[in-house]
Amino acid sequence: MYSPFGIDIEKSIEDCLDLQKKFMKGMENFLDTKDTDSDSDTTPKELVYQEDKMKLYHYKPLVKNPCKVPTLIVYALVNRQYMMDIQQDRSVIKNLLQLGLDVYIIDWGYPTQEDMYLTMDDYINEYINNAVDHIRESEKVDKLNVLGVCQGGTFSTIYSSIYPEKVKNLVTMVTPIDFDVTEGLLFKWGKHLNIDNMVDTYGVLPGALMNSGYLMLKPFQLMLDKYVNLFENIDQRELVQNFMKMEKWVFDSPGQAGETLRQFVKDLYQENKLVKGTLQVGDKKVNLKNINMPVLNIYAEYDHLVSPASSKALNDLISSKDKELCSFPVGHIGMYVSSKSQKQMSPKLAKWLIDRSN
Amino acid sequence: MCTQQSDSNFMDQYFEFQKNMLHTWQKSFMPNREEKNTDPITEKNPMDFFNQWTNASYDAFSKNINFMKENTASHGMLGALETYQNLYKFWNNLILENDKAPLDKFYSHWQKEYTKMLSNHFMNFLPDSVQNLLKDPIDTYQMYLNTSKNFYTPWLNNFSASQSLLGKSFTGDQDAFLDYVKLYRKNYEKTFGKFFDIPALGLGKEHFENEMNRADAFISYTNTVNEFFVTIYKVGTETMEHIMKEYQSMLTKGTHPKTFKEFYEYWWQENEAAYTNLFKTDDFSKLLSQVVDAGLILKQNTDKFFEEQLDFLPFPKMSDMKSLYKTVYDLKKEIKNLNKEMKNLAKNNNTNEMGL
Numbered sequence: 217m218y219s220p221f222g223i224d225i226e227k228s229i230e231d232c233l234d235l236q237k238k239f240m241k242g243m244e245n246f247l248d249t250k251d252t253d254s255d256s257d258t259t260p261k262e263l264v265y266q267e268d269k270m271k272l273y274h275y276k277p278l279v280k281n282p283c284k285v286p287t288l289i290v291y292a293l294v295n296r297q298y299m300m301d302i303q304q305d306r307s308v309i310k311n312l313l314q315l316g317l318d319v320y321i322i323d324w325g326y327p328t329q330e331d332m333y334l335t336m337d338d339y340i341n342e343y344i345n346n347a348v349d350h351i352r353e354s355e356k357v358d359k360l361n362v363l364g365v366c367q368g369g370t371f372s373t374i375y376s377s378i379y380p381e382k383v384k385n386l387v388t389m390v391t392p393i394d395f396d397v398t399e400g401l402l403f404k405w406g407k408h409l410n411i412d413n414m415v416d417t418y419g420v421l422p423g424a425l426m427n428s429g430y431l432m433l434k435p436f437q438l439m440l441d442k443y444v445n446l447f448e449n450i451d452q453r454e455l456v457q458n459f460m461k462m463e464k465w466v467f468d469s470p471g472q473a474g475e476t477l478r479q480f481v482k483d484l485y486q487e488n489k490l491v492k493g494t495l496q497v498g499d500k501k502v503n504l505k506n507i508n509m510p511v512l513n514i515y516a517e518y519d520h521l522v523s524p525a526s527s528k529a530l531n532d533l534i535s536s537k538d539k540e541l542c543s544f545p546v547g548h549i550g551m552y553v554s555s556k557s558q559k560q561m562s563p564k565l566a567k568w569l570i571d572r573s574n
Numbered sequence: 575m576c577t578q579q580s581d582s583n584f585m586d587q588y589f590e591f592q593k594n595m596l597h598t599w600q601k602s603f604m605p606n607r608e609e610k611n612t613d614p615i616t617e618k619n620p621m622d623f624f625n626q627w628t629n630a631s632y633d634a635f636s637k638n639i640n641f642m643k644e645n646t647a648s649h650g651m652l653g654a655l656e657t658y659q660n661l662y663k664f665w666n667n668l669i670l671e672n673d674k675a676p677l678d679k680f681y682s683h684w685q686k687e688y689t690k691m692l693s694n695h696f697m698n699f700l701p702d703s704v705q706n707l708l709k710d711p712i713d714t715y716q717m718y719l720n721t722s723k724n725f726y727t728p729w730l731n732n733f734s735a736s737q738s739l740l741g742k743s744f745t746g747d748q749d750a751f752l753d754y755v756k757l758y759r760k761n762y763e764k765t766f767g768k769f770f771d772i773p774a775l776g777l778g779k780e781h782f783e784n785e786m787n788r789a790d791a792f793i794s795y796t797n798t799v800n801e802f803f804v805t806i807y808k809v810g811t812e813t814m815e816h817i818m819k820e821y822q823s824m825l826t827k828g829t830h831p832k833t834f835k836e837f838y839e840y841w842w843q844e845n846e847a848a849y850t851n852l853f854k855t856d857d858f859s860k861l862l863s864q865v866v867d868a869g870l871i872l873k874q875n876t877d878k879f880f881e882e883q884l885d886f887l888p889f890p891k892m893s894d895m896k897s898l899y900k901t902v903y904d905l906k907k908e909i910k911n912l913n914k915e916m917k918n919l920a921k922n923n924n925t926n927e928m929g930l
Contacts (some may be wrong), residue, residue, distance in 0.1 A: 227833050268906075329895065333903040342910070401853050406864035410870075417870045417877075419896065432853070436846040444838065 235447070242450030245457075258301050261309045261321070265350040269325030270343045272350060278313040285384050285573035286351055286360045287312070289321040290344060290375075292367035293476065294426060296468050297323055299552055300365070302461055306558050315566035320351055322368075326470040332419035334473040336371075336480065337498030344375050348382050359384035361569050366390050366522060366548070367480070374490070374497060374528065377506040385572050387512045387565060390548050394521045394529035396488040401433050404519060406485030414475035423469025433520055462553065491533060504530075510538035510572045514551070514561065521548045540568070594826070661841060758797060784882070788875040791868070798868040804860055813848040817841060 265272040289309075291297035300321070301309040312319055322344070327334065351360055362383050364372025376383045397403055416419060422504025431438045449455050489495035495502040511534060515527035524543065531539050542564065544550075547559045711927035739754035817840075831837035854857050881891045890898070 231833055231835050273658040330899050330902060332896070333900055338907075401850075404854065404856075404859050406861055408859045410863060410867045413867055413870045413874075417874050419899075434846065435849055441842050 221348045221412075227494040238448065242456065242542055244445070244448060245453050248453070257304060258298065259304070259307055259313065264320075264354065265347060267343060269327065269331065269344055271323040271325065271340035272347045273321050273323060275309060275313055275319040275321070277318055278295070278310070279316050280318075282313075282318040283316050283570050283573050285357060285569075286318045286319075286320055286355050288348060288351060288360055288362050288571060289319065290362060290368040291322060291324070292365060292369075293324055293339070293472060294367060294423075294469065294472065296465065297365075299465050299549070302465060302553065306374075306553055306555060308552050308558070308562055311558060312566050315563060316570055317566055318355075320347070322347055324470065327420050327473045328471070329419055332415075332474045335475045335498070336374075337471075337500075339346045339476060340371055340375050341378070341498045341500060344371060345379065348379070352382065358382070361385045361387065361573065363387040363565075364389065364391060368390070370480075370484070373504070373507070374495070374502050376509065377502050377504050378497070378500045380506050380508055383509050385510045385512070385569055386507065387514065387569065388527070388530060389514045390519055390522050390527065390551055391513070391530070392484070392514050392526045393533070394488065394491050394526045395484045395486075396491065397523050397525045397529075399525055400520070400523035402429075403485065403523065403526065405429070406481055409481060409485070411478050411481040411486075415478045419474050420478060421452055421474060421506060423471050424467075426472060427467060427469050430521070452570045462549075486566070491529065504521040504533040505535045507534035508536050511536045512540050512542060512565070512568050514544070514565070517543050517545045518549045519548045538572070661838060756802070758793070779884075784875075784878065788879060791871045791875040795868040795872040798861075798865045802865040805858065805861060809848050809852045810845070813845050816848075817844055 260272040260276045262276065263271055264274045289297070289300065291300070301307045309319060309321070323342075348360060348362075352358065359382055362372045362376060362385075364370070364387070366389070369388040370393065372386060373388060373391065373393065376386045392403075395403055395406070418425075423570060446456070446459050476567065483495055484491040487494075490504065493503055493505075511531070513527060513530050515522070515524045517524060519527075528541060531541050544557050544561055546554050551557050551561065735757065739750045739757060821830055831840050877892060883892060884891065
């Protein structure tokens with residue numbers, strides 16, 4: 217049924233009725249939304265080491281004889297590491313444990329003003345290095361596998377080039393390496409950012425401020441269409457529940473220690489020192505050629521935060537003979553939460569590590 | 575207590591909503607004879623019905639999730655819902671006016687509304703503190719006005735003229751914006767500019783210089799923010815114009831979106847593409863950097879102002895705390911290094927003893 221205005225009235229009314237029904241059901245779903253903080257929703261883990269706000273957790277193995285070389289996950293300072301274990305039916309951590317890995321993870325915590333002077337030197341040469349040493353001592357191994365995610369991947373790469381003797385295998389996921397790329401708005405905007413002013417003003421940069429920048433990368437998709445899609449599926453209880461979990465994670469943004477961010481933006485985003493070989497962290501020079509262990513470099517084909525070109529660059533800059541580039545047709549976050557990626561990415565990752573951990 | 579109140583609100587809203595729905599149904603599907611006689615266009619009723627119904631649905635839903643406002647997710651959701659609802663009004667007008675009124679009349683009416691809609695949408699990205707700063711520039715202005723003893727008085731004389739130009743510029747009138755900036759600059763040079771050049775003397779020297787810096791920071795901030803939002807709105811209104819033209823062309827071919835849902839999909843994707851193109855430019859990157867920088871300088875000056883005002887109170891200030899944090903950080907680092915050295919020494923001693 218078309219009106220003179222070219223509108224399909226019948227279909228529009230159907231849409232309308234459908235929406236009405238969904239909204240009614242959706243209200244019930246919202247009122248029933250469970251608290252997402254409960255530990256029962258996460259894979260069991262134990263706190264094994266703590267230094268200032270950094271905590272190192274060890275996940276309870278889910279197989280009888282897990283891989284002898286433990287794997288340490290280093291997450292980004294931006295957002296929280298629990299994204300890798302956010303839904304039990306799609307948990308990367310749970311999958312990796314079930315596939316036989318022995319997994320540790322670093323929780324960076326929430327920096328407060330007293331942490332404003334923490335530098336990349338503190339994060340890499342102290343926190344990561346101390347966590348690695350703790351695992352090496354407690355597990356009685358010389359080397360362990362390091363799996364870095366996003367900015368955590370950049371830190372892990374830097375770590376592996378400074379301490380190659382402690383890293384058996386390196387896996388980088390959606391990791392920015394080359395910051396002088398034309399794709400990706402963050403790389404473009406980062407070039408012009410007056411980070412000195414930002415750090416001097418705030419000390420610890422508020423997470424909400426950082427989030428505003430990320431949301432602006434896709435203003436209509438992330439601040440409108442995402443919610444419209446939710447409205448359209450609001451009658452599905454599980455979907456609403458999962459959406460709320462993800463939403464909580466998205467806006468659970470810790471502040472950023474100013475001095476670390478200052479060096480990260482200046483030396484990497486603006487001067488691309490990691491690729492140029494001129495980066496120095498504390499008193500250690502960073503030379504990517506020192507990376508000689510097996511490397512698996514995983515990137516997302518539709519990543520709007522870390523462009524594939526930036527991640528792919530790593531394999532040409534290291535001296536490892538055993539190196540592999542691997543991609544999945546997902547976005548930055550989809551790498552961890554999409555069921556498509558879960559079916560392929562975790563098995564691929566676990567097998568790659570186990571094959572090289574003997 | 576709070577939950578009870580929310581639940582009771584929810585039930586009230588729910589019953590009110592049901593009542594409205596029935597009323598809408600009655601009005602739409604059972605029109606009285608008089609209405610039928612006076613309106614020969616039979617399509618009016620289904621469209622009115624559609625319009626009222628959809629609005630009622632959105633309103634009810636947004637009111638009912640309103641009590642969850644403290645939750646960030648629902649906060650974002652409410653913003654999205656508002657934009658979605660406004661877009662619906664736009665679409666509704668577009669399809670109705672398309673046949674009846676000249677496009678330019680529609681365009682001029684919607685320019686303002688559309689800008690408001692975009693403004694709401696982009697405001698949703700910002701943290702609350704920044705939103706307040708942007709939403710209430712007059713309040714901020716007032717605050718400075720009071721604290722600097724009417725230092726800004728000359729500016730108020732030209733306030734309405736500049737605001738009128740600013741208003742025009744927000745609808746995409748670039749000439750008006752340029753005039754606004756020129757007027758601003760002229761006022762600035764006539765008033766503050768002269769003051770800034772006067773060498774500060776005597777006891778109030780430091781205070782005076784700080785006031786100068788604050789005034790300068792505020793002016794730079796408002797100028798940059800205005801330029802930033804004009805750039806954002808300009809792309810929005812240009813895209814709206816493009817959508818309207820393309821919609822007309824699709825209408826003649828019969829390929830136009832047939833439902834609001836289809837129109838929405840088409841609308842947001844066109845907008846996303848337009849904004850991505852803007853964001854990719856070097857000019858926008860520089861402008862974004864400038865606006866962030868101007869905001870930061872303003873914040874630095876505001877912080878300093880509050881520190882000065884609280885100086886006589888027995889509380890540590892942020893600058894005192896920063897110094898303390900640095901001392902604690904350095905000490906902590908030193909202790910960690912000493913611990914490491916002791917651990918290594920103990921390790922070496924053990925090795926030596928075992929060797930012996």
